Amino acid sequence: MTSFWSGWIIVLTAISIALVTWVLFANRKTEVRDENDRTTGHIYDGIEEYDNPLPAWWFKMFVVSIIFGIGYLIAFPGLGNFKGLLEWTSVGQWQKEMDFHSERLQPILDSYAATDMDELAANPAAMKMGARIYANNCAQCHGSDARGGYGFPNLTDNDWLYGGDSQTLMTTIVDGRQAAMPAWQTILGDEGIKNMAAYVVSLSGRPADETRVAAGKSQYMTMCIACHGADGTGNKFMGAPNLTDDVWLYGGSPAMIEHTLRVGRNGRMPSFKDLLQEQKIHVVAAYVKSLGKQ
Amino acid sequence: MSDKIPLHDVSEFAPAEVSEVDLYQKREKIYTRKIEGFFQRVRLFTGWPLLLGYFLLPWINWGERQSVLFDLPARKFHILGLTFWPQDMSLLAWVLIIAAWSLFFVTVWAGRVWCGYTCPQTVWTSIFMWAEQVAEGTRNQRIKLDKSPMSVNKLFRKTLKHSMWMGFAALTGITFIGYFVPIRELLPDLIYLQANIWAVAFTVFFTLATYINAGYMREQVCLYMCPYARFQSVMFDADTLVVSYDKNRGEPRGARKRHEDKPQDKGDCIDCELCVQVCPTGIDIRNGLQYECISCALCIDACNSVMDKMGYDKGLIRYTSENALEGKPAHWLRPRLIGYAVGILVMVIAFGTRIYLRTPLEIDAIRDRNSLYTTTMMGMIENVYTVKIINMDDRPHRFLVRASGIEGLTINGNDTIEAPAGEIVELPLRLVADPAFLKQTSTEIEFSVSSQTGNLEASSESRFLGPRTM
Numbered sequence: 034m035t036s037f038w039s040g041w042i043i044v045l046t047a048i049s050i051a052l053v054t055w056v057l058f059a060n061r062k063t064e065v066r067d068e069n070d071r072t073t074g075h076i077y078d079g080i081e082e083y084d085n086p087l088p089a090w091w092f093k094m095f096v097v098s099i100i101f102g103i104g105y106l107i108a109f110p111g112l113g114n115f116k117g118l119l120e121w122t123s124v125g126q127w128q129k130e131m132d133f134h135s136e137r138l139q140p141i142l143d144s145y146a147a148t149d150m151d152e153l154a155a156n157p158a159a160m161k162m163g164a165r166i167y168a169n170n171c172a173q174c175h176g177s178d179a180r181g182g183y184g185f186p187n188l189t190d191n192d193w194l195y196g197g198d199s200q201t202l203m204t205t206i207v208d209g210r211q212a213a214m215p216a217w218q219t220i221l222g223d224e225g226i227k228n229m230a231a232y233v234v235s236l237s238g239r240p241a242d243e244t245r246v247a248a249g250k251s252q253y254m255t256m257c258i259a260c261h262g263a264d265g266t267g268n269k270f271m272g273a274p275n276l277t278d279d280v281w282l283y284g285g286s287p288a289m290i291e292h293t294l295r296v297g298r299n300g301r302m303p304s305f306k307d308l309l310q311e312q313k314i315h316v317v318a319a320y321v322k323s324l325g326k327q
Numbered sequence: 328m329s330d331k332i333p334l335h336d337v338s339e340f341a342p343a344e345v346s347e348v349d350l351y352q353k354r355e356k357i358y359t360r361k362i363e364g365f366f367q368r369v370r371l372f373t374g375w376p377l378l379l380g381y382f383l384l385p386w387i388n389w390g391e392r393q394s395v396l397f398d399l400p401a402r403k404f405h406i407l408g409l410t411f412w413p414q415d416m417s418l419l420a421w422v423l424i425i426a427a428w429s430l431f432f433v434t435v436w437a438g439r440v441w442c443g444y445t446c447p448q449t450v451w452t453s454i455f456m457w458a459e460q461v462a463e464g465t466r467n468q469r470i471k472l473d474k475s476p477m478s479v480n481k482l483f484r485k486t487l488k489h490s491m492w493m494g495f496a497a498l499t500g501i502t503f504i505g506y507f508v509p510i511r512e513l514l515p516d517l518i519y520l521q522a523n524i525w526a527v528a529f530t531v532f533f534t535l536a537t538y539i540n541a542g543y544m545r546e547q548v549c550l551y552m553c554p555y556a557r558f559q560s561v562m563f564d565a566d567t568l569v570v571s572y573d574k575n576r577g578e579p580r581g582a583r584k585r586h587e588d589k590p591q592d593k594g595d596c597i598d599c600e601l602c603v604q605v606c607p608t609g610i611d612i613r614n615g616l617q618y619e620c621i622s623c624a625l626c627i628d629a630c631n632s633v634m635d636k637m638g639y640d641k642g643l644i645r646y647t648s649e650n651a652l653e654g655k656p657a658h659w660l661r662p663r664l665i666g667y668a669v670g671i672l673v674m675v676i677a678f679g680t681r682i683y684l685r686t687p688l689e690i691d692a693i694r695d696r697n698s699l700y701t702t703t704m705m706g707m708i709e710n711v712y713t714v715k716i717i718n719m720d721d722r723p724h725r726f727l728v729r730a731s732g733i734e735g736l737t738i739n740g741n742d743t744i745e746a747p748a749g750e751i752v753e754l755p756l757r758l759v760a761d762p763a764f765l766k767q768t769s770t771e772i773e774f775s776v777s778s779q780t781g782n783l784e785a786s787s788e789s790r791f792l793g794p795r796t797m
Contacts, residue, residue: 065352076335106500115513168753173697177713177755178740182701223665285704 038111046112050102057095145319146312150199153316154323163320166313170305171321179324184283184300189324192280194272197325201269204317207311209304210272216297217256225252230291234263237279241287356473357546359456360466360604364628373444374453382498385505403749404498410749411683412719414689418681425674429730430555432667436659437646439559439570443623447721448548451499451541455492462488466604493534500534514769546608549621557598560618565649571621571654572602572613572644574763580613585637595643599633602626602644612644687719688726688783693772699792708793709739714754714774718746725779728754733791734764743779757792765793 034042055087063084073084109117124155145159153159168177174185179186186194195205218274221229231241233247254263267275279285281291305314389407396405404411411418412596428439442449462482463469472481505513508526516522517530540548549556563569570654577596589595596613603611605625610617612626630644695711703709716726728742738754758772770793775786 062347064347078332086348087350088547089351090547091551092351118722136367164753172755175699175713176757179694179755180739180757182698182709182711212427214630277706281704284702299543 036114037116043115048108050099053300054298057092057099057180061092065125111149115280126132127238142312145325146315150202150315150319150322153319159316162234163316163323164274166309166317167320170309171317181282187280188321190280191325192275192278194269194274194282196269197322199318199322202315202322205302206309206318207304207306207316208218209306210300210302212298212300214260214273214293214298216295218295220256221294223250226291226294229253229294230287233265233276233290233294234285234287236276238277239279262301340620345430348515354547355609357609358466358469358604359625360601360629361460362601362605362625362629362632363633364624365549366624366628370444370453370623374450377445377447378450379453382502385502385510393511395506396509397506404600409685410687410719410721412717414717414719415685418676418678421674421678423682425671428667428674432560432664432671433563434562435564435567435664435667437622438570439556439620439622441555442549442621446621448545448553449621449623450539452545454495455541455545456607458491458495459488462491482749487542489542492538496534496538497530499537500530500532502614504530517637538541538670546619548623549608550619557616558620560670564663565655566659566661568646569616570612570624570627570644571647571649571652572596572621573642573647575652577613577643589639595634595639597633597637601629601633604763605629679786686783687787688724688776688778688785689717690717690785690787691715691717692775692787692789694789694792700794702794706762708762708765708791709757710758710791711755711757712758712774712789714732714776715751715778716744716754717744719747720783721748723747724783726776726783728756728771728781729775729777730758731775733760733770734788735761736772736791760791760793762793762796765796766793768793768795 037272071085072081073085075082106112107117108119109121111117145156145162148156148159153163167179171179171188175181175188176185179188191197193201195201196212208248217226217229228245228249229252230249231245232253234241235246253265260271261267261276265276267273274280274282281289283289283298309317349707352749384395385393389405392405394405394407398405402413404415426735427556433441459469460575460635463472472484475481501514501517502510504510504526508523508789513526517527521531544552573595577594580590580596580598581593582598583590583593604610605628607623608619608621608623610619624646627644627646631641634641634643648657693713693715695713701709701711714728718724718726723746725743725745728738728744730736730738737759738756739759741754744752744754746752770791771788772791773786773788775784777784
């Protein structure tokens with residue numbers, strides 16, 4: 034805050050403390066009208082009120098509170114921009130707690146990171162940690178049960194776009210992935226899209242219009258084999274899906290396949306390099322790998 | 328016409344007569360005189376069981392652990408065979424309400440007897456007073472000792488007293504922490520200086536608090552700090568039993584020779600002031616019931632002992648009601664008392680039933696919020712959930728999950744899970760529904776979880792979302 038407002042707060046606080054102190058000391062004396070009566074002297078419709086003294090220790094406690102308040106404002110922030118002699122901040126306290134726990138957690142993480150993923154799968158404590166990291170970082174897209182959704186791959190099957198071995202899993206999570214399926218609307222046109230979709234459907238053994246399949250096939254051989262391969266089994270280096278396995282990330286009905294062809298797909302797996310420590314990525318990757326085996 | 332407000336002539340208070348006095352006054356130390364009697368014997372039966380209960384309970388084990396242990400870091404509260412979790416907080420609220428109503432019942436019936444016979448402040452102060460008597464002597468001896476200058480004798484006696492006080496306070500503090508940290512480990516840890524810093528800090532805190540409260544504060548707690556002290560009198564009525572000085576019998580008071588016949592012009596009160604000397608709150612009960620009176624009946628016992636010596640009837644100061652003192656017929660059974668009793672009975676039965684029927688299982692079904700729903704290849708609609716299962720039992724269980732609310736609703740994923748004792752497990756699963764059976768975009772469904780042994784069951788409702796229906 035600006036120095037004006039800082040000064041404003043300091044002045045108001047100081048005046049309040051001074052006022053409270055003055056009120057306390059100014060009211061120490063009371064008038065006694067009659068030594069025998071012990072009442073305040075007022076009669077409210079026949080009801081009188083004793084004027085008994087307050088215990089002296091109350092007064093002492095008031096004084097202690099004022100001194101404590103002043104001491105607190107010297108030690109901790111409260112007087113405007115003054116940081117307090119102890120320079121306490123809530124972020125600082127948070128950092129201390131984080132450091133304390135990281136110190137105890139790090140050796141555990143390091144030992145997990147040094148263990149092979151398949152071996153780690155047999156460690157229940159590691160898998161519990163993996164499940165928690167998964168729930169906090171991955172479940173938002175891939176679902177609580179890791180079976181994915183529209184545009185988010187199913188991590189529990191053995192169908193991998195880029196590969197399901199330990200090294201590839203690490204690369205996928207650390208560096209992220211960017212899909213690049215081009216849009217074919219302008220090149221193929223409406224009829225071309227329908228033909229291509231029919232051919233793609235036929236690749237996984239499903240029935241489709243024969244004429245369209247033939248027409249689509251010849252166009253496929255020109256335009257699609259670079260990524261998806263001549264036999265349609267895809268390319269793990271580029272992340273081009275296997276079109277013959279009947280697993281569809283964006284829906285497998287003819288209409289949905291046409292839509293994919295028309296608009297293209299640019300699915301993105303974010304990079305977790307700056308979000309998660311590499312040891313934690315290793316643990317969660319081991320967890321994901323273990324899901325497929327269940 | 329209306330009545331005029333009566334005039335109060337203030338002209339007699341001339342300014343010259345007004346004197347100034349400090350609003351805060353140092354209290355006068357109260358030296359109580361020790362007395363024996365019927366009610367003091369009753370107090371032994373109310374005080375000692377509570378004291379022994381407090382000190383011995385942490386040492387009693389239930390199976391492997393302490394019978395009563397409030398494990399704050401683990402958030403588990405063990406009382407005998409039951410373990411309560413923070414989710415059971417409402418039970419604690421009910422216990423406190425029942426306790427409060429019981430207190431009000433007793434207050435309507437017999438006034439402030441909780442204070443005089445069972446309150447920990449009284450019980451501990453009595454022990455500290457006893458230690459004081461052992462170290463420094465009787466009332467008169469104590470007054471003389473305090474007035475005398477420092478000497479070897481005085482130093483010795485004061486040191487002895489404070490050592491006894493500190494020792495008992497330390498036992499109290501350690502026992503209190505023993506309800507939160509297992510006392511069998513706490514005691515050796517404290518002795519060998521290996522205890523956790525917070526355990527030490529709180530033990531020191533409670534030791535000091537006991538020492539100050541029972542040693543120095545004493546009646547100041549009852550007069551100025553305790554909230555019950557301030558509102559207890561509001562529950563009194565003309566039939567409440569209170570410690571009362573029978574004015575009609577006792578006045579006019581006055582000294583007389585011991586063995587002469589009772590003079591005609593004097594009442595039973597011989598003005599010995601014994602009732603004032605024994606009072607721990609420093610009042611004179613002959614002025615009538617005052618809020619400071621904690622109903623401990625020391626004055627009753629004191630007066631009765633004097634009445635015996637004088638050959639008069641006991642009961643010049645006694646437990647009686649305002650109505651009885653005025654000669655009116657007293658009736659103990661009144662609507663308020665009956666109302667409290669009935670209320671307490673109902674609540675105790677309800678509470679007891681609730682505890683008896685308590686299932687140590689709770690579930691929570693949380694729907695994934697990232698997408699409204701997913702469509703499978705076959706055109707079925709899927710929603711993803713995480714079912715949180717809280718196993719509050721002290722045994723592990725295998726749990727089975729079922730979902731209902733839509734025709735043909737099935738689970739895609741694991742529907743069973745093992746949960747260790749006292750742990751929370753999460754089971755993510757997918758529910759699959761045929762859109763033909765979805766009548767609205769949001770359907771209420773229910774998850775029910777049961778243990779394989781069959782004796783635990785809990786359910787939780789959730790929602791299943793689907794496409795807009797035709």
